[in-house]
Amino acid sequence: MTEVTVDRPLHDDRYGRTRTPKRGLSRTSKIIAAAAVLAVAVVIAVWAFRPQTDPTTPRTLDYSVVDSSSTQVSVGIFPDRTRDVHCIVQATNDNEAVVGFTEVTVPAAADNDPNSPRQLDIDLATTQLAASGHVDSCWFE
Structure with missing residues (x-):
């Protein structure tokens, strides 16, 4: 088997010099990536600190069944400073x-x-013997 050697100057003259690719991101790419990370952080912060809807x-x-x-x-109902909390107890x-229902x-x-x-x-007034009593759901009004 014959070994072929390539003479670099002739090769570069004929085919052009091969370019070594740059490592890393360009300045523009870094700015776009930073802006995207900042936008995601802002969205997460707004979502985390939004007012509760429930x-x-x-x-x-x-x-106790009497x-x-x-x-x-x-x-146990968690109160709110600015909105009334209404709950169903049954x-x-x-x-x-x-067999028994009220709103508080x-x-x-x-x-x-x-x-x-x-x-x-x-x-809680009941229409027949109850087996349990519990708070069902709450909402702001």
């Missing part, structure tokens, strides 16, 4: 049918701590 999840603290016409339910029977309101107040739940004890 109250923090309420908690059922305890319930008799076939009454159930007592204790719930009692259900063994078949999960609603935690009024807005400047001194409310939205990170600490306010306990509400509710006497």
